[in-house]
Amino acid sequence: MTEFLTTVVSAAFFFAVIRTTIPILLAALGGLLADLSGALNVALEGMMLSAALTAVIVSAYYPWWVGLLAGLVIGMLLGALMALFHLRFGADVVLVGFAINLMAAGGTVFILAQATGGDKGSSLALPSKAIPRLDLQWLGAIPGIGGTLRAALSGHSYLTWATLLLVFGIWFML
Numbered sequence: 001m002t003e004f005l006t007t008v009v010s011a012a013f014f015f016a017v018i019r020t021t022i023p024i025l026l027a028a029l030g031g032l033l034a035d036l037s038g039a040l041n042v043a044l045e046g047m048m049l050s051a052a053l054t055a056v057i058v059s060a061y062y063p064w065w066v067g068l069l070a071g072l073v074i075g076m077l078l079g080a081l082m083a084l085f086h087l088r089f090g091a092d093v094v095l096v097g098f099a100i101n102l103m104a105a106g107g108t109v110f111i112l113a114q115a116t117g118g119d120k121g122s123s124l125a126l127p128s129k130a131i132p133r134l135d136l137q138w139l140g141a142i143p144g145i146g147g148t149l150r151a152a153l154s155g156h157s158y159l160t161w162a163t164l165l166l167v168f169g170i171w172f173m174l
Helices: 002-008 011-036 044-059 064-088 093-116 137-141 146-153 158-173
Strands: none
Touching: 011 044, 011 158, 044 064, 044 093, 064 093
């Protein structure tokens, strides 16, 4: 039991929780803003999958920020496609969202297999670049808790910090 508690209370666990929460948090913020504007968006998962794969593939050949922008563009294009089918052609927004999710679920696996030479579950074969990380070494100087704070908070990407600022910005706006 103490081994479990040591793992859960560790700085490495806290770091991993923050790292894995950020993509879901970004989608949740997008869904919140869409819902508050009166739009229903059930295609968030498909948009995330498509944007993430696009960002990884593009960043393998171009700088990381070009990959990030390419992912944003793909997400916006899928949103525009959803709006086109719902608003122009009168399709049900939930069905369009499900279609985008299904297309992304199968399409990303297929495209990943083509891009990596057959690997359907991982993009490790692609030499994609990562978003730079913010190093907070000065946290280590805080007596008592500095080492733990540095281990938990230092090394997160700039996108992580921008997301946390976005949370407070949207909270303030609401």
